[in-house]
Amino acid sequence: MRRLLSTTLGQILAIIGCSSVATFLLFIVLLSYFGSPPAPPWPWQNAYRVAGLVESLRGAPQDVRNTIVAAVRRPDLSVRLTSSPSACSRQTLDTHDFDAALRAELPGITDLAVRACTSHKPGETIQVLVPLDGQTLEILTDRTSGEPGRFTGPFYSALIFLCVGVAAMSAWAISRVIRPLRQLSEQADAFGREMSIAPIEEHGPLEVRRAAHAFNLMQERIMHSVQNRTRMLAAISHDLRTPLTRMRLHIETHRTDIVPDKLIQNIDIMQSMITSALAFLASDTDRETREWLDLGALISTLCDEYAEGGAAIRYDGPEQIRFFCRPEAIRRVLTNLVDNALHFGRTVTVSAKVLDGAIQVDVSDDGPGIPEDRLRDVIEPFVRLDHARNDRPGSMGLGLSIVKEIVQAHNGTLRLINRHPSGLTARVSFS
Template sequence: MKLIKPLWRYRLRDTVARWIALTIIMAMLTALAFNALFVQLAGVWAYPPLAETGLLEKSASIVHMIEASEPSQRSRLAAAVSDEHLSLTWRPTRQGFDLPVLEDAEYRRGSEKFRALLHPPERHIEGYQPSDWPGTEGRYALLVQLSDQSWLMFSSASRSWGLEEGTRNLIVIVLVLISTGLVALIATRRLAKPLQQFAQGARRFAVDFRAPPIEPVGPHEIRQAILAFNAMQAQLQHFIKDRTQMLAAISHDLRTPLTRMRLRGEFIEDADQQQRLFRDVDEMQAMINSALEFFRDDARLEQATQFDLAELLQTLVDDYRDQSQKIAFSGPSRLVYCGRPLGLKRVMTNLLDNAIKYGSEPVLLLAQGEDRLWVRVLDRGPGIPPEALEQVFMPFFRLETSRNKSTGGVGLGLSSARAIVREHGGELCLFNREGGGLEARVELPV
């Protein structure tokens, strides 16, 4: 009993395997139901009950006419009355009629009206449906005993389906495909909705690490994946919080000895040594402040929102123009993007500052594709050695030949810019241009 209960719970668990199995079963049952309904409706139209064929009303008047004629004339008269839709056969006895053998051929169902039309109504009547003929395409037959004990048979062909066999099979196949498609669509939507919510939650966390956890819905496997993602998200949030607190403590602890070093430097009599010490202290203080600004970037706490990226870039170009820095801009006049405008503004500012400091003729380009957009910052300058195109993104890495201490910065600008771009799901790369210069390319998903 202890083993049966867990198995029973597992069977009832909402799992992907269960949904796939149910989808296949429901698709098969629905296809069979559509097929049976089509065959039933078409069969009722092609093979209606004998009382609904119109054969009974016409037969009553013919019976009276045949009975009123001479027996010797009845065969010829029956042949004369026959046409392509109704065939009449008269015989003095019942033998000789080509009829199937049934246990009870007496026509009872729906015969009351027909018997009332006959005089006298008490006579033997046999009725046959198309389905009574085994193995062949049957017909309707009505066998009536006349008042002189002779027999008259009315025979009428069954209705045609109106369609060839190949066409009927094609209709059945189409119905099967439609029914299977409907069931599969309903089932896949049931499975796809929680996956879409999962993907949206993951993308939301990619641009906002403070995003709330995803609601665990859907089959068992998807719920387990969502719960695992929520646990990972909570751990990352906890790690970021701890790291920020640790860096704040380090900054506080480092600033105290630096202050003491500066105070003690005031007592150094050698002015040259004193200035060197003060420069080292100032550089260390700047590195600490830059590192703290990098790790405690307020732009990363910004909520993602819809904004006009083209307008933001044009505003930056206007700000540089006010500072007598001419930057050429090319791109659409409006481009709505969902992201963090403060963070992207900081990225563009860093790239444009580098283009102005270490190059000339800065150009800003904006372009959009189907699912991506690109922001390119171009300049004409010395460029970067090919082996250092990736190294410059490492924290505190500086190219001494072109970007040394005298130019300012501690080597965290590009690291911070790439981190912000990647948090948007994009990428930042550098390329040397033909003819000299550098291209900083920001690629962002739409």
């Protein structure tokens, strides 16, 4: 029982059970409430007769009242005027109902009394006493029905059936609601043991669907991250073999005249690989504070720095472009795109423009381009197209992936477009 109550289903069922019991008791209390007249037929017929008789006697002279009393005698109704009535003492649901009906019909009389008698013969079991000008009108009548059937077996059965039915339907509805939560829990447990599992079905109430959707997104991100890191480790272990093998051969040949330069070159290649991998793993673009940047001035300055180093590069665009961004991350985007363009092309053009509030930056080269069916692939991590572009020492195929991640963090898009007759344009758009 304790284990059941510790679950969501058990707690909700406990709440429903307590509510059903409270509802049951409330029904009993309401039906036992003595503050309002009863519903027809009992005791309204008798009450009408008694009320009519009392009204007639109150408006009649003293010497005529005995005649009226004698005229209304019936087998089920005994009436007399007396100065010393023998009052009965019992109270039942019948007397309560009769009293409430009489007071509703005779609002001006507040001191009438209705009691049940046990010593009278059948037909005279309820006594009504009404004071009239120093005398008391005593009326004895019979119950036209038995004790009011409020708390009979069928009544209890119907009320219990109602409470049990509500609890059962509620339990069924709750089980349908929490079933997706149970599936989500099972999926989370399975995901902890095995990464490659199918996404959970998104159904149930809105909040549960949102939780399932968030879990699927989290599962997808984790799987993607694990796959990228696995591929990165495989790429590093594979690509480091070549420079390490060359370094070992240079040392074993004992050619002291070329060993230092070759070692430094191979170390630079290895350092470039490690730096690229660490940059991809860091994913720290969200840590930098956003601020206003003059993007036009940044591009112009960057192109001047490359031109001073001997690169054939130029900037074509406005001098000022206000952009709210993370400056170091945007500089990294431009540097990676320009480095790629300069490596595969001889001349590079960086152009920028603002269209309806959207910023578009193009980095174009005159290199060999990329096959149309591989334009999307090269943006993925660790993808290098050796056939389309010569292999780049120290490159792990992470430059465009890092660019894409930063651009998407700024609500932008990265697109690669082949130029004709040759060349490639890397287009970055910020909305």
